[in-house]
Amino acid sequence: MEINGVKIDDTFAEAFPCWVSSALVTAVSRNWAQKISIEATGFATSCIGCAAEAGVDYYVPPDTTPDRRPGYSIMICNPSKKKLKEQVLERLAECVLTAPTAAVFNGIPTAEEKIPVKLHFFGDGYERQVKVGNRDCWAIPTMGGEFICEEEYGIVKGVAGGNFFIMSDNQMSALMGAEAAVEAIDGLPGAITSFPGGIVASGSKVGSSKYKFMGASTNEVYCPTIRGKIPSTKVPEGINAIFEIVIDGVSVESVNTAMREGIEAACGVPGVKIISAGNYGGKLGPYQIKLHDLFK
Amino acid sequence: MEINGVKIDDTFAEAFPCWVSSALVTAVSRNWAQKISIEATGFATSCIGCAAEAGVDYYVPPDTTPDRRPGYSIMICNPSKKKLKEQVLERLAECVLTAPTAAVFNGIPTAEEKIPVKLHFFGDGYERQVKVGNRDCWAIPTMGGEFICEEEYGIVKGVAGGNFFIMSDNQMSALMGAEAAVEAIDGLPGAITSFPGGIVASGSKVGSSKYKFMGASTNEVYCPTIRGKIPSTKVPEGINAIFEIVIDGVSVESVNTAMREGIEAACGVPGVKIISAGNYGGKLGPYQIKLHDLFK
């Protein structure tokens, strides 16, 4: 199968269940809502080494937010519900409550399951309950004015680790292809790419052959610069760079859509040669997203 | 004392010793170096609730980086040397090693004390030693190409918690004054403002009167909206918003310079009325930075 002359491998991405929470961060300007959202979702690339996977999901214009101010929907994910609870609390407390003009609302009001995020204790008794739009909120006095927040955040059983590879003979082509993919995914509600700029340069395998104390190490079969030294290399002939897009989403459908739009965008970039995906032979993850099925 | 018609309170900022590390993150473009640096320093506003305080320090043009590519100097801080070590390792491993075209170098080569950051184990034996500029580095094969890094990072005993307050009758004036302060500090090597957009909206006191389980809570004496309810309020007459700039630096001099430049910039914004600072009566922190002394 080909798209725009780019070969789409007949393989699948293997993905995993993951708890996903969402919060809507608003502020006096779009610029401020964005700065706050970026801080709150920073240092959150992979649950292998970070306490969460997180990202800015999409812009929410003022006419659809509870307080009629511009906002961004952010997503925070963790396979463990307990750790997710801790992370949502800490990230909202440290990076949103502290920020100028910020407010934060439940991003999935329709979710059946909710986690408590009791920010109002920060008010030390001076906080008060208020209704904002149709939401039950707390108004906490701060030096800057008042901080407004909801205290229950919907969570859903979503999907982590949706992915695809972008391969080229040329590193800059692969990079621009990956950037195009991330841009296409950026605007899609319900899916994030948690790595820096949305792109993974150093895909890993579980464990390490040489350093037994390592939980993860470079996936040498996909490393172009050492292809000659790896008999079982999976780097196709002529490929010199491979970037991976890793997607977390609120549902399999969200991840599918993000993969499809991302792959199509990457295939529009000159020099991109092959699209593939990462899996463990289907042994680990319950979700197997076949690349070819995305375009049926 | 007044600057540009703005009253400078006769008070001091109380600051604390803190271990400070610095890393120089480079990439194929300035834009990528910046994205990576922002991710690596995210979720790091205050050591009260985050595992570190961190921020992007300043842009380093290609003609002065070891690999002649554009870079950003980032700063990661923690009062505990042990925790700092962990955080530098994790943030570089999760947010820089994973990023497309990234490399990372010791940001304080002249420091007497160094911490090890052994990223080369990720290479699983396929890594090799290389010289980049005059630096001893590792080249680790990745899917995207090669990741280049040093493995020793200089740390210095710096200063955390340098601060000043920007007060106005009008919230937007105080906010723009704070933004001007942050912009002025942005370009100064050796000092960062770790909060979202560099500004703190919710200054806190230690503990809580009402909720004994809280380690910190709103500093009600500086909250304008409840001034009428707080007999000991420190909110001056006519002030309706107070934003705080908190600065970490490699030295007292760096923090002093950042405070001076930041205060001057804030005083140029229409509507800013008073500059003050936060302290604990001099009981806790060994550094007392008098605002008036900054302008002698």
Next chain:
Amino acid sequence: MEINGVKIDDTFAEAFPCWVSSALVTAVSRNWAQKISIEATGFATSCIGCAAEAGVDYYVPPDTTPDRRPGYSIMICNPSKKKLKEQVLERLAECVLTAPTAAVFNGIPTAEEKIPVKLHFFGDGYERQVKVGNRDCWAIPTMGGEFICEEEYGIVKGVAGGNFFIMSDNQMSALMGAEAAVEAIDGLPGAITSFPGGIVASGSKVGSSKYKFMGASTNEVYCPTIRGKIPSTKVPEGINAIFEIVIDGVSVESVNTAMREGIEAACGVPGVKIISAGNYGGKLGPYQIKLHDLFK
């Protein structure tokens, strides 16, 4: 009438017919499409002194552009059809044809009236006709590759000079109110704000009392700093800054929507006191947009 405590004056904006063209600029990345669009619509604030009024209208994601790449819709306006033709040709030739990876398509394919923009002559005979999506295009060989363009651009009789004023006792509040208004208008297809950052600081009157050679001069009745010297001042008591949002749109409906969304957003910013609008007593412009009617 009040919105969120902000007084809405019982007045109207007076607007004028204007020819409006639209082009869809695409590129290999969203970032490049945006840079090119900004250059192509620069130096185009007001037809009083510029050769056109122009602006970036809205982002068009790759799944809805003819070449499946990210794009921006830009708008170029002039009351004179002849001048509009010249400006569209020059701006596309100088700022889009010259730009890396750019392509440009007719932004209003449904328009009855079209203007020719014969860029293919640049190909000096080496150009060739191609079909992109369902569009008839030219592919012109360039040093960078190929430039793709359509050569007929739809124009419609739109509206120029839709406007409203944002007033505050404090300049920074008025500015942040104006920024919020521009952000709300930014995403609305069919309407642009052509001034720097979308905001006018120096509203003008026709001619000049003192300097007869001037075609326009400061509108002293709306200048807060000289209120005391102008017996006929229209600056309300307590107002110290007034910023104006000027809107051009493809239709009265587009301008109405932009005014409504912009005003609502401005009214959400702390310290904004009054919303008003500019008119010539209804003597000059055929369109009279009553502020109160926008919210019926």
Next chain:
Amino acid sequence: MEINGVKIDDTFAEAFPCWVSSALVTAVSRNWAQKISIEATGFATSCIGCAAEAGVDYYVPPDTTPDRRPGYSIMICNPSKKKLKEQVLERLAECVLTAPTAAVFNGIPTAEEKIPVKLHFFGDGYERQVKVGNRDCWAIPTMGGEFICEEEYGIVKGVAGGNFFIMSDNQMSALMGAEAAVEAIDGLPGAITSFPGGIVASGSKVGSSKYKFMGASTNEVYCPTIRGKIPSTKVPEGINAIFEIVIDGVSVESVNTAMREGIEAACGVPGVKIISAGNYGGKLGPYQIKLHDLFK
């Protein structure tokens, strides 16, 4: 000659004398100073089709501007002193005077030659003379507050058309190489790259073989996609994309420095193969900048 494995052609860039003016635009924030500067230098890629060549030169921090606010130095260029005068007047009047919180100062106070830019007439007699820093300025009442400006702007006999070519087998490599070059030049005072994003994709020759009414047309000898049809092609074997960086500067030294820094940066991008430059055999321009001499 090679840099980092990239071949540097033994050729020269041919450049021309050009009048260069500079203005320092300040505003309440760096963000606003930048937005205004971009608008004021828009639609100004090449004097072939635009009324000027213009660009944002570099950021000026608040501690070195006359009004102690953040600013950007912008450059406006034209071979004709008369046209330059018109353009500086119009661009400052339409894009700076109109902008919120803007002020503008002479960017080359040391220049022997000055042009008048009489903005104060806009004040209609309500303007007043003020001293800002050590500059003689006018304060013009506006709706937003007061607009501050100098009225004499230094001009110097500078250089236009400094240039180099970045060639690769792969379009994305050439593009990223060109971006790296522009980033390196961005910070250098005294030199601008006036095209969109600083890069020219469609280098032209004088006149046209087929369409006699055209003043300029595609430079077919440098077009990779039609190499096979052009016996005299100058596209080297294996090259599929060529981007050009065109530089205007206040002096030959500024252009030399910009070319050197830009070329070095481009040579650091993977996949860039050859650096060359454009000339007319030395027949037209008095300046011949040899690439090899830049690195002696």
